[in-house]
Amino acid sequence: QVQLVESGGGLVQAGDSLRLSCVASGGTFSRKPVGWFRQPPGKEREFVARITWSSFNTYYADAVKGRFTISRDNAKSTVYLQMNSLKLEDTALYYCAAGPSYGSSSNWHNDQGQVDSWGKGTLVTVSS
Helix, strand or coil, rough: CCCCEEEEEEECCCCCCCEEEEEECCCCCCCEEEEEEECCCCCEEEEEEEEECCCEEEEECCCCCCCCEEEEEECCEEEEEEEECCCCCHHHHEEEECCCCCCCCCCCCHHHHHHHHHHHEEEEEEEE
16 A cells, blocks of 8 residues: 545636646655545545556546546656646545556446555535
């Protein structure tokens, strides 16, 4: 497992942009699939985006596709989530996640049990 620390959350208006960062420590970041989940108020935690460790392929939830971009910088052990055109429904606690080294994240949208490291979250609030 790795330790994950998110930052970059805040209060923004609808239509604004925000970039979240997540720094990993204590493990081999470059060999781990990483991604983002979120938990809206009163709802279950849900998958947002992920990026593979091998080919840097990216995948997104339908709700954020075309607006959010996930990327990683292995030299900095950091994963980012660029969020554009934010909507009220993007309001949530955003969690950084990592899977086992050399592991797959292909089922993260269905099975959060495949995640073995979680950050504590950063709050994003979108106002009208």
